Amino acid sequence: MPPQRKRNPNGAGTITQRKDGRFQAAVYVLQPDGTRARKFAYGKTWAECDVKRRELLTKVDQGVPVPTRSAKLSEWLPYWLDNIVKPHRKRTTFAKYEIHVRLYLVPLLGSKRLESLGVADVRRALAQLQKKNSAATAKESHRVLRTALTAACREELVSRNVATLVEPPKVDSREMDPWSLQETLDFLAAARTDPLYPAFVIAIALGFRRGEIVGLRWENVDLDKREVRVRTQRQRVGGEAYEDDPKGRRRRQTLPLPGICVAPLRWQRMKQAAQREKAGDAWEETGYVFTTRTGRPIEPRNVYRSFTRVAKDAGLRVIRLHDARHGTATLLTAAGVPPRVVMEILGHSQIAVTMNVYTHVVQDTQREAIGHMDRLLRRRHDRL
Structure with a gap:
């Protein structure tokens, strides 16, 4: 039997030995809804249990919620928005996420607990969204849910992110049809x-x-x-x-x-x-x-x-x-500016976005060049 240890100060939790010989740590922790509840952790030895007690206290000090039972999505998603998204992301991002959480994710999946949420649950919810709204809405809701569950994994509330196992709905990309150089002028x-x-x-x-x-x-x-x-x-x-x-x-x-x-x-x-x-x-x-x-x-x-x-x-x-920005690419491309420089001027985060516009403009330029060549050949052919 381990030697008697001093009583922990208030709020530091307790460790006791159970009748089955295992040790049990008890710590009051924060819940996703803001309340406090008692959380238990177990170990074969006092030292093993003390490590778990200290881990729980670290989360208490950091304000990280440790649910005594798996939180429902209707509890976790609002907490995630207010405590993780809102302080670290732009307001426009928060507003977009909040709409998908309030209108789609909570009504369809809010009653599910994080640990019991399965791949089939997510797939059914996305299918309903796609049927009632659109594939684009379903795809964006999938992205929001995946991001929220990734945060839950970091908080060790779930062991896996089931949303990553579900393929999002396919959305037909909007056909890019920016103004031509003449339309811009x-x-x-x-x-x-x-x-x-x-x-x-x-x-x-x-x-x-x-x-x-x-x-x-x-x-x-x-x-x-x-x-x-x-x-x-x-x-x-x-x-x-x-x-x-x-x-x-x-x-x-x-x-x-x-x-x-x-x-x-x-x-x-x-x-x-x-x-x-x-x-x-x-x-x-x-x-x-x-x-x-x-x-x-x-x-x-x-x-x-x-x-x-x-x-x-x-x-x-x-x-x-916003599409008038593509007019900038039109003008720059017509002036022979390389795609990487166009990317820097437009402030694109990825060269693929720039190339999407650049390719479209180059195709227009190619068609114009072919047209000039065709007219030139026709004039020469008529002279023969």
């Missing part, structure tokens, strides 16, 4: 009289995303050196507008400012100065390049509305403002 010509013309030039010439446009500050624009620094973007999630870091490779990126952007930005600065003087005390100095008549940052959706209106009035195909 036609749009810029039609947008010259629009108040947001400088924003459209930046979107097309530098591939700025909508949030990067409305989040651009004058302190990050150097018209003399012809440089622009990408430091912030503005988003609106759940009715709240906020400032965030740029996406992917855009973080801390400094880009040369094309000559086509300089004059519109100078005009924007002069127009803003006139608006500031006219607004007087009503002016709110925010430092943004694109603002309302009183200096407040413009809404991201208003940029898209103006973009769509100009395209319609010009008789052009209406595409997403």
